[in-house]
Amino acid sequence: MNERTERAMNSTPEGGLPEIYDAVVIGGGAAGLSGALTLGRARRSVLVIDAGEPRNAPAAAVHAYLGHEGTPPGELLAAGRAEVRRYGVELRDGDAVAAAREDDAFRVTLADGAGVRGRRLLVTTGLVDELPAVPGLAELWGSDVLHCPYCHGWEVRDRAIGVLGTGPLAVHQALLWRQWSEDITLFVHTMDEPDDRSHEELAARGVRVVVGEVASLDTREGRLTGVRLADGTLIPRQVLTVAGKLMPRAGVLSSLGVEPTDLEMAGTVIGAHITADPTGATEAPGVWVAGNVTGPTDQVVAAAAAGVRAGAAINADLIAEETRAAVAARRAPHSGAS
Template sequence: MEYQEQLFDVAVIGGGPAGLSAGVALARALRSVLVVDAGGQRNLKAQGVHGFLSREGVSPQELLAAGREELSEFGGTAVTGFVKSARRDDGHFVLTLDDGSTCTARRLLITSGVTDELPDLPGVAERWGRDVLYCPYCHGFEIRNQRVGLLAAGAHAVLQALTFRQWSPDVTLLLNGAVTLSAGEAEQLEARSVKVVDGGVSALVVQDDRLTGVSLDDGSVVALDVLAVSPATMSKANMLQTLGLEPEDLEEGPGTRLQTDESGLTQCPGVWAAGNATDVSAQVMTAAAAGLKAAAAINADLVLEDTRQAVELARAGTTAVPAR
């Protein structure tokens, strides 16, 4: 494994849109970059990518393949593997992969994303990305004018229902014992013709591999074409605990993420994060843009380090200078 013998400028953990975007940008900046990807991007079950200018409807797999090809064209390296841990050694970062191999880099970028922990409801996982959805901006146009149910999971359920109402006149908020409406919220929902159903949801109703409704605890059925849910979005960056970097709880719902500044820099010097790893609501284009922004910040940081090293060598009267 040749990558074990090289000191990379940057190692990117996660090869989704954010990681590949950053990898290509860094390679174009003539940086040596390694992208380590374990697969399992959260949108792989979706039929297409939406909201990505000029790539509307492209399959997630096709977009990733195109990104990997671009990375290779500019000299970047991609390997398949899961990063189990990270540590500092002599000012560098050493990553250990699940196959026992290691790689070393001057800087780290975390784009490992999140895992969507779906509601514990039979059939939800099998239909995830099809007619069980989460993001209205990802799928709203495709489900326009259909019967949409919103499975409440907390106080944000009312706003979610009102948002889905933009795409369909037939929206039902399923309280599922998770939320009690205030008088003002009930008034808002009624004004927008959003139906409200009490009682717990016990199962999905599926016919001919299509969602047709949900069953309630009392045995009644609410007819639906689409069910919107609110998964807990859990960080996949636990490998950074060895660096003292812990994911933090979300403020707006269940889940965790990495905290960063505007450039993507975490509280751990030399480590940046981008995409869903830090912004759980980021769509594909937003995640890719965040990867690009972090890449520029990382390159700028390396430029300063290269310059400091060159100055030290010059002061010492050494003619050799760093390669870049």
Template sequence: MTEKGNIKSTDSMYDVVIVGGGAAGLSAAQMLGRTRRSVAVVDGGQPRNAPAGGVHGFLSRDGIDPAELLAIGRAEAEHYGAVVVRGEVMATSGDVRRGFEVTLDDGRQLRGRRLLLATGLVDELPDIPGLQERWGKDVLHCPFCHGWEVQDQAIGILGNGAWSVHQALLFRQWSSNITLFLNDTTDPSDGEHEQLAARGIKVVAGAVEAVRVENDALRGVALAGGPEVAVDAVVVGARVHSRLAAFSGLGLSATAHPMGIGDYLETDADGATAVPGVWAAGNVTDLRAQVLASAAAAAWTAVVINNHLMAEELNRDVSAYRESLALTGA
């Protein structure tokens, strides 16, 4: 249940504390609950995809409202015994030997034998009027998430770095009416200019001043000291940042992404971080993962965490068994 009264006392310890109540965190909670592990999920209530009109590319749930998807996920996790705790994690401490302690913004503390971070990412948009207000509506970033919904429309690609050329070429698959706004941040090579021209993509120089909105719909891109170009949707490559400040006490820190688009938490293929007993899953460690991929990765990481706990329990019980045999002389 999602209630304070169901939180174990600080003298008790969950098998796993999961930080993050999005698709990844809830998927892991469901899997761990099914293995009969005691699980607490700390949910700050700020899912990355909250502004989106729907979740796409999720088999059997295509187009579902993000909030509805999470409500279903919470109910399923709670069905298997997981406790969902509303709150923000402010600090963490401990280690795999003693267990981990998580302190929430209201002073409550949770303890877990293992810790799973599913905190996701924060999108940082360019400081251009209109972008933030339309984010997730007609200001987009991923063609696989939103391309179908804007197919055959006039789409503007807002230059925000070297990857903007790739975005323009990619969105050309969904529409023949693509305009790349260089925005004084993107400088295509000769070869890229040739590619853009070959695909019929218009290139507009100059800084972008604002995104124009009328009647709750995007209408165009205004250039500084220049004209306004009509578009139906704008694509921008947001920089992304991992939510890791609360875990510095464990020695965890972000790694700069090699593409220069932000940072993430490095893990191995199973989600294990450099800190023993701490795992991560979802966007916090995989910037490319869509909702379905994040949920799937977290389910596998949950299996790995369960097996890690099982190995510890087996070693403990074998040692106790041997001691009992020695005492009885058997």
């Protein structure tokens, strides 16, 4: 452990202020822990603040993550927390609600009123899925109500799958899910009815189109059994796929003046995200983002990779700052010489 890390972790500044860490990571999911791991291995003092609300908590397993295929999300996070601790990273349970510049660092305020300080921030707070207001839908989210075929398609292959139409991308979603099952039904629900070309494509692939608003979901013993229309018609289904609105958890970033912008796919707004450069650097100097808060469609493996990139970029930025300070200190004794 280097001198800077020891000083940050073992001392408390005058006036009772919290320690100053090289980096404070807000959010302890795959992106945040990967960034913390990278920084910890770079001998940086790091604090991870986690509210304990992972987006994938309802999911049974993580998929398409080489070496971790089928791992329950909780097990992956527990392993990650143990790994970062080996490199001196500190973990703190809590909800970070705001941050502000304080001299040459940031002060992060938690919901309980406590505060911590860091020279750099990595925000990996993820997103919230805003789901359609269909009775019974939220209760099945992550089990029989799904959103991503690459995350869950294999597990529900060959089942009776419904696609809830909430916008113009629903036709694409129905054709996509058709890869995993021959029994696909597109419920028009609140979307515009597909045009002639879309009807032809759906028919050619054997996708059934049902016109009418969905009123509720029927279940038996906690499992989906059917989709009920407003007119009372019941369409048996075992799985329903939904494209919810993807909204970043951006409260801390908003307090720093970094606001979400609309996220479009094929000309349709599907949510919002925080814009950043390829390393995750935001418009606010010293603030990086990684994971679903900036890449809402990223799977776990991509979020973890983004955390590594951001962690390396933060370390490089700190090195540049420390080098400037070292050069200034080296010159200082000679600045007044005649």
